[in-house]
Amino acid sequence: MAFSQGFVDIRGCRLNLHRGGSGEPLLYLHGANGAPAVAPFMEKLAVGFEVLVPEHPGFGASSEPEWLDNVHDLAYFYLDFLKELDLRGVHVVGSSLGGWLALEMAVRDATRIKSLLLVGPAGIALEGVTPADTFLWSHEELTRNLFFDPSIADRLLAQPQTPEQLDVTLKNRHTVARLGWEPRMHDPFLHKWLHRVDVPVKIVWGECDRILPVAYAREFQRLIPKSSVEIVPRCGHLPQSETPDVFCDIVLKFAGTVSR
């Protein structure tokens, strides 16, 4: 499925947007590592959906707007984005930081959102379960800890980073720190308002997630009324990358039940 790439200007931010496929709109909100290219799972999803993959403000090829101070700014920005592109009935899929962002959007205004599918989302704190401190990890440590299958990290680490990729990595890390350094990758008040998320929610978690432990899945389920959990066995923090077939089946099945 061919994706187009272009820039859209919204609220003073030049946003890099990949777009492809046809069907109901599906907005993919990436996590801390950005979305520099069209990944295999996006291609698969584009068979059944119109897939939109923006790079968040402050990430990758998108610009770094002055107004970006916290995740709330980003949530309002993406609500404006949905309005600007006049998207309705959107399936929002968010991974990690992107899952947190999806929730911050949905507690504010879910009128254009049809469902949420959250992949190992950040956003809340669970007493007694401490997430990994990724800011103290080197590039190699981070890569190795992202996946259950070590051969994936081996393959990724075998390719040396180009100077351009290094620039993007540092830019992304900067924005992740701005949004999630303190409180660390969560909003201490968000849990109070998760009952406002009144669209169907699927929570997907890699059983062997070493960034955000799988215990968080049950806590999200407890806090979000219309939610269910799917644990992906033998999988790390990124089921969409590590087990794309399993992941896409979950998305299709969930969207099918929602649309019925």
Place this chain on the structure above:
Amino acid sequence: MNLVLFHLMPYADLDLAAARDNGTVWVNLPNSNFEPEKGHVLYNRYLDELEYGEQLGFDAIAVNEHHQTAYGLMPSPIVTASALARRTKRVKIAILGSALPLREHPLMVAEEHAMIDVISGGRLISGFVRGIGAEYHTFGVNPTFSHERFHEAHDLIVRGWTEPGPFAFHGRHYRVRYVNVWPRPFQKPHPPIWIPSQGSKETIDWAAHPDRRYTYLQTFSPASVVQRYLAMYRDTCRGYGYEAEDRQLGWAVPVYVAASDEAALREAKPHFEAFRNVFVRMPIEMLLPPGYTSRESLKGVMKAKAAMFGDITLEKSVDLGLVVCGGPATVRRALEGYWKDMRFGNLLVLCQFGTLPADLTRRNMELFAVEVAPALKALGTRTAAGA
């Protein structure tokens, strides 16, 4: 030239093997490695050393701030500076410096510094720093706001010291309805402000600005790097349309003097290498969290990583000018040479470093004061007379 005796107050009784195993003495070295009884002895020994600095004729004695580390036992330099204020009579006391962005409320810094200035009868030199990268990990302060918080906290402190209160302050990070600092500082308009830095263009542009003309101190860098940044400061001043005075420049450097070059190298070696290769060491992710420096500077450090993060011997460090070490004549000649190249008006000597014990520290201070200091003091005077 002003001669300043600078102390880091390291935990010199550290189990170096345990520290090596942990990879760093910062952020996550378990505090079970700290023995309070040994700490008691060290604090009192170090304060005695600084007080002895007054007797030996140093112009100032200096303390600094570091958190949750064996590198330095002064999470609050206010505590040590306060103790020194009451035990000394003439010497200046420099806080180099208070880590403004780490403090919840900058008005506390304004108040504490003003107290020490009033108690000491105007002997305080105020230093402001951002805190090092590791401290953004320990405190959870967002490093991407570090520069902003530093500048805003500075503005609030200086306005609090100089403008009649009460007035309101509306910043992005600090909002105060009533700024009304009691006590006001002893010195007029306020204590001198020094800016210690590891070298950064942004800091130099800011410190050299004609509204501020703050003394810029380059800390613990190879002499060639010190020279580059001090020259950059002078050039920046020229860009602003004025000539920097020597007093606006300073260099902080470990110094060790013994009877001969050979004795100095032999005595200092294990203690300096513990300082450089154990106490200073940390991974780059800890040293430079995102936003603490510009991404361009970060890339520069990543390129130089092998040189910066590997072990360095004392001998190599002497060659690089990371430390000045030798018999009295050698140390004198080296510092005179550096001064001719850089014309720093302030030399901050670290006479205790790493695991250097009390007897060697004292003898080092004495030899420096008697055999080296007079020649250095004359340097500044000759310039002033010749100018």
